[in-house]
Amino acid sequence: MSNPENSQLQRTALNAAHRKMGAKMVDFGGWDMPLEYSGILAEHEAVRTRAGIFDVSHMGEIEIRGPRALELVQQVTCNNAAALKDGQAQYSGLMTDAGTFVDDLLVHRISPTHYFLCVNAGNQVGDFEHIDAHNNAIASVENNGGRYSLLAIQGPKAAALLQRFTPVNLDAIQYYHFTFGEVNEVHCMIARTGYTGEDGFEIYFAPQHAERIWDDLIEAGSIEGIIPCGLGARNTLRLEAGMCLYGHEIDEGTTPWEAGLGWICKPEKGEFLGRDLLVQQKAKGIERKLVGFEMLEKRIGRDGYPVEVNGKEVGKVTSGGPAPFLKKNIGMAYVPTALAKEGQEIEVVVRGTKAAARVVKLPFYNRKKSAAS
Amino acid sequence: MIQAEFQGVEMAYPADFLYTKEHEWLQVHGDSGTVGITDYAQHELGDVVFVELPKVGAKIKSRQSFGTVESVKAVSEIYSPVSGEVTAVNEDLSGSPEKINSEPHTGGWLVKLKLADKNELSSLMKAQDYEKYVSEKGQEHSA
Numbered sequence: 031m032s033n034p035e036n037s038q039l040q041r042t043a044l045n046a047a048h049r050k051m052g053a054k055m056v057d058f059g060g061w062d063m064p065l066e067y068s069g070i071l072a073e074h075e076a077v078r079t080r081a082g083i084f085d086v087s088h089m090g091e092i093e094i095r096g097p098r099a100l101e102l103v104q105q106v107t108c109n110n111a112a113a114l115k116d117g118q119a120q121y122s123g124l125m126t127d128a129g130t131f132v133d134d135l136l137v138h139r140i141s142p143t144h145y146f147l148c149v150n151a152g153n154q155v156g157d158f159e160h161i162d163a164h165n166n167a168i169a170s171v172e173n174n175g176g177r178y179s180l181l182a183i184q185g186p187k188a189a190a191l192l193q194r195f196t197p198v199n200l201d202a203i204q205y206y207h208f209t210f211g212e213v214n215e216v217h218c219m220i221a222r223t224g225y226t227g228e229d230g231f232e233i234y235f236a237p238q239h240a241e242r243i244w245d246d247l248i249e250a251g252s253i254e255g256i257i258p259c260g261l262g263a264r265n266t267l268r269l270e271a272g273m274c275l276y277g278h279e280i281d282e283g284t285t286p287w288e289a290g291l292g293w294i295c296k297p298e299k300g301e302f303l304g305r306d307l308l309v310q311q312k313a314k315g316i317e318r319k320l321v322g323f324e325m326l327e328k329r330i331g332r333d334g335y336p337v338e339v340n341g342k343e344v345g346k347v348t349s350g351g352p353a354p355f356l357k358k359n360i361g362m363a364y365v366p367t368a369l370a371k372e373g374q375e376i377e378v379v380v381r382g383t384k385a386a387a388r389v390v391k392l393p394f395y396n397r398k399k400s401a402a403s
Numbered sequence: 404m405i406q407a408e409f410q411g412v413e414m415a416y417p418a419d420f421l422y423t424k425e426h427e428w429l430q431v432h433g434d435s436g437t438v439g440i441t442d443y444a445q446h447e448l449g450d451v452v453f454v455e456l457p458k459v460g461a462k463i464k465s466r467q468s469f470g471t472v473e474s475v476k477a478v479s480e481i482y483s484p485v486s487g488e489v490t491a492v493n494e495d496l497s498g499s500p501e502k503i504n505s506e507p508h509t510g511g512w513l514v515k516l517k518l519a520d521k522n523e524l525s526s527l528m529k530a531q532d533y534e535k536y537v538s539e540k541g542q543e544h545s546a
Contacts, residue, residue: 054449069504070475071450262449262476328497330453330473352452352475381471381478 042087043179043240053260059152061088064260073263074270074354077226081185082259083247086232087240090154091178092147092161096169103137103145106161108286108308110299114139119206119223122294123286124149124157129304129311131280131289133157136223138208146219148180148232150276164303179240183247184230184259184267191251192231195243196220200231214243225264227271227395269360270353272322272393278333278348279320279362287312288364290320290392318345319370322392323378325359329385331378337363338377338384344369347378353394360394361387416441417508421484421524422533428508429484429527431518438484439512440472440503443537448474451503454496456513461489463516465523470513472503485523487516 039062048055053064064085066073076082094102103111108129109122116139124132133153138146149157158173165171183192189200198211198220208221216239224230235243248258265275274280279289285308286295297309325331331350336343350361365376374389420428426444430437445451453473463469468480469489492514495502503511518524528536 065476066449069450071452071501266475328453329455330478332478354475 040088042085043237044085044087044244047241047244048085048258051258053258056261058088058261059150061151063088064258066260066262067258070260070262070266071354073257073259074266076255076257077185077228077259077263077267078355079186080254081183081187081191081228081230081251081256082226082263083244083251083256084182084184084259084261084264085179085240085244086182086264087179087237088151089180090149090151090157090173090175091180091234092149092154092158093172093174094145094147094161094169095143095172097143098168099143099145099170102161102165102169102171103147104299105302106164107135107137108296108302108304109137109294110296111137111139111145112299116141117207117209119208119221120294121206123280123291124160125303126282127303128282129285129308130282131276131284131286132160132282134274134276134280136221138219138221148234151175153276177236178234179237179243180232180234181240181243181247182224182226182230182232184224184226185228185256187254187256188228188230191247191254191256192220192233194250195246203231205229214239214246216243225273226267227273227393228267228397265349266351266354269349269351269362270355270393270395272362272395274320275349284320284364285311285316287316288318288320316367318364319367320348320362320392321365321370321374321389322360322362322394323376323387324390324394325361325378326386326388328359329378329380329383330359331361331380331385331387335381336379337365337387338379339365339369339375343379344376350378356395358394360390362392365389415508416530416534418530420508420530421527422530422536423482423484423527424536425482426537427482427484429524431524434518434521435490436485436487436516436518437512438481438514438516440479440481440507441533441537442507443540444479445504445507445511448472448477448479450475451500454500454503454513456492456496457489459489459492462519463487463489472500472513481513483516484527485516486519488519489514490517491515 048064056065107122119138136148196213203222219234335347337345345365353360377384426441456470465486470481
């Protein structure tokens with residue numbers, strides 16, 4: 031359970047470095063990944079108040095190239111990639127022909143003929159096959175997961191830390207934009223993106239440089255309390271920030287409208303997979319909706335627990351657990367649209383006993399609001 | 404330190420405690436006993452955020468669940484090493500559940516019991532056996 035050296039699992043270039051640091055390792059979607067180093071609570075707090083450094087090299091990279099690359103990206107995703115400029119990224123959904131999620135992803139436009147997709151680790155093979163199946167030989171599609179290491183440096187001090195290692199002016203990179211440049215003398219794609227609800231960067235580079243960049247960032251950060259963080263904190267941070275996780279809030283049974291992701295679904299851009307059904311669903315109105323809730327008592331509603339209203343099961347918790355920074359227990363769940371209003375009282379069935387909870391606005395945590403208050 | 408624990412080195416499991424395979428400990432004082440979870444258990448769980456315990460006066464049975472310890476990631480049932488009546492619960496844990504991580508064998512105790520049957524003690528492991536048990540588990544992991 032703790033430190034399995036399972037040869038079946040895939041490893042990032044930093045696997046040995048994580049083990050050397052005493053990380054607790056887990057099987058995450060077929061990858062042997064660090065769950066935590068110093069503890070999820072300490073790592074979560076570091077990211078909210080200082081910064082944390084994550085190895086997320088398990089994430090997949092798919093590159094689409096050619097004069098008609100945009101056409102293919104537009105056909106398989108629901109957001110409008112035509113709105114992207116060079117050096118800009120957008121959150122999007124890879125759609126089935128029913129308008130549900132094959133995956134969620136980041137689409138980066140490197141040039142008008144080169145799009146770089148960052149996808150979930152466990153989905154990368156399926157995503158690649160899905161995109162390739164809809165290609166019709168109009169573009170080149172490559173599954174390049176093995177060619178990149180990916181580190182996320184996240185938190186209010188992330189920019190200052192990373193700036194010490196790069197001649198690139200990081201202030202000039204706006205949120206959801208990226209550029210190319212050297213970090214620690216290694217050529218990187220430097221993107222101002224993340225999955226924590228904080229400011230931060232994700233850097234993509236060739237795996238042979240991973241240990242040196244990782245070690246140097248960790249050493250430089252340690253003086254300021256910037257620490258390595260595992261997938262445990264990554265999950266509590268994204269949940270607190272109200273972000274969806276594939277396989278929990280979104281999957282092949284959910285549409286962008288239901289998941290509260292209408293802002294990444296643009297039927298007006300023209301034809302794409304599932305568009306007609308999504309237009310129909312929007313016109314008809316959705317029957318269920320993803321909501322955030324907070325527990326009104328100390329017990330913790332967790333993934334998969336039933337949600338009841340007036341003694342009747344109305345949905346299930348998609349992700350639930352402690353919100354370490356907010357010091358509450360929170361979660362997300364699908365409920366019938368009529369119950370998806372702020373303040374709605376619900377009950378989460380915690381191992382056979384009901385615990386009171388209330389629907390609240392998403393996200394639970396917003397760094398801008400929190401900084402203002 | 405984490406490495407050392409998994410290699411079974413320098414594990415400080417108090418010699419006067421008895422242990423279960425489910426990683427609870429029992430310290431016997433005459434006809435009563437104190438129950439907690441071991442250092443190995445707290446490390447496996449990670450940061451403890453909530454503990455649910457029975458009330459004073461509750462009768463609990465050996466090998467049956469009498470409460471839960473929840474970490475950020477997981478819920479773990481606590482199985483009583485022995486049968487008995489609860490005479491005290493650790494009230495500190497409702498405000499400071501992290502004591503289970505920082506002091507698993509002392510300040511992080513869960514309940515005190517009046518023992519129903521001292522014959523049950525013979526089925527529990529002594530410290531050296533428990534230490535061997537968890538170090539073998541560690542080796543299984545790294546095999």
